[in-house]
Amino acid sequence: MSTPGLWHIAEQQPDRTAVIDTDGREISYAELSARANSYARGLRELGLEVGDAVVVLQPNGAELLAAYFAAIQSGLYVVMVNWHLVGPEIAYILTDSGAKAFLAHERFAEAAVAAAEEAGVPARARFAVGSVPGFRDIGLLASGTGRQRPEVRTAGSPMLYTSGTTGRPKGVRRPLTGADPDEVPAASTWFFGIFGLAPFDDHVHLCGSPLYHTAVLNFVAISIQLGHTAVLMDRWDAEEMLRLIERYRVTHSHMVPTQFRRLLALPEEVRARYDVSSLRNMIHGAAPCPLEVKRRMLDWWGPVVTEYYAATEGGGTVISGREWLRKPGSVGRPWPGSTIRILDDGGAELPAGEVGTVYMKMGDARFEYHRDRAKTEQARVGDLFTLGDVGYLDEDGYLYLHDRKNDMIISGGVNIYPAEIEGELVMHPKVADVAVFGVPHEDWGEEIKAVVQPADGVPPSDELTAELLAYARARLAKFKLPRSVDYLPELPRDPNGKLYKRKLRDPYWAGREHAI
Known part of the structure; x- marks a missing residue:
């Protein structure tokens, strides 16, 4: 039996609350679906057909969700753009x-205009929430098309672009079903079931991160599909999150360790x-969580803190708070239907306890990086x-992560994992954030560099530097100690x-070939 x-x-249940918007306005299921229907009909009249793509550059809000659900019922690929990108980067994605x-928001007008011009998006296909030069008001997309469902309805799909920290971002494009x-989709109900979330069980989801992020979008969209009210934050703030939890009796959220800290x-x-x-x-x-941070959150909130490790491309692991107390540092066991293997550089599987590259898959699912078969095969x-x-x-069968292979430091032939060093240094009260990586060294190949963001008020x-290195010496073996510390605001x-x-x-490797 399918889930409604x-x-x-x-x-x-037309009056049931689907979304608490960033300004506190309550959006009913009837209102959200009607808006999504209007946009869907407008996109169809614009000439979009099944398999076409629509790009959305908008902050968290009901407007973004209406655009998402318009695409999802129209057989379109919907691309949520990271609004920290600049014009040329957005133009590349377009x-x-x-x-x-192209559906934009006036908050990002400058980047939207530059991107649309560079990518050659026709003026008739540019729409904006608010005022953006050269863009039509988004209300025109829905005007005169009616609020009924579009005539042609078939499932669309998000097309998520990887973050692109090692080059151009790549779109993960799955075949339409x-x-x-x-x-x-049964997979949505199944996925929420991993975390003990079921349809119509009085859950309230709090979204504190940008909806252009894969997991954040998935959690909000599935929550709404399963009858869970989604409370949206425009910009995350620690105390405001606590206020919203109390005000709306929030039950679940998707978070990152930075927010915990x-x-x-x-x-x-x-x-x-x-x-x-x-x-x-x-x-x-989304990011490694220092052990001490995790322990303190469990002490405060109890065993409701659940960790997972997953990929846009499919597959992953999960571990409950109670399991983590038995297996501290683990990111869990594979989801049902997911496979996790540890392979050496030759592709051979390694036994329990031996460190190698983490490989995974989800059932028989396949994906490819859009227009990049070489990257697909390389992975x-x-x-x-x-x-x-x-x-x-x-x-x-519990998975423990050391680091990204490309982040690993090889110093004097020894493998060093920066995440372990970062996890110790970040707990110093004078450290707000820290990154550790390898920099060139004539004899060792690489030496360990720490870049620290000091806590507020700490110059x-x-x-x-001496205090931080002394702190590290008490917690790490000598070969793991940073040889130098730089600072950034x-x-x-x-x-x-x-x-x-x-x-x-x-910058430290400029003009030199990186060791990895």
């Missing part, structure tokens, strides 16, 4: 995806001020693929916590 999704809920329509968009940095009296007893499953991934061994992470499986100094992370380490590392 957005459009069925809109018919059966061109690479073959976008037939031809399924009925009124039927929630900022929550823990709140004064104890602030944290104690808010009732978080409604929480059932606070799910995190595969047989029907398995890798994100380039290094780790091992223990005797019980960089030789004394601070802020490290380059995206809002989901992903560190753009290459931006930090590359």
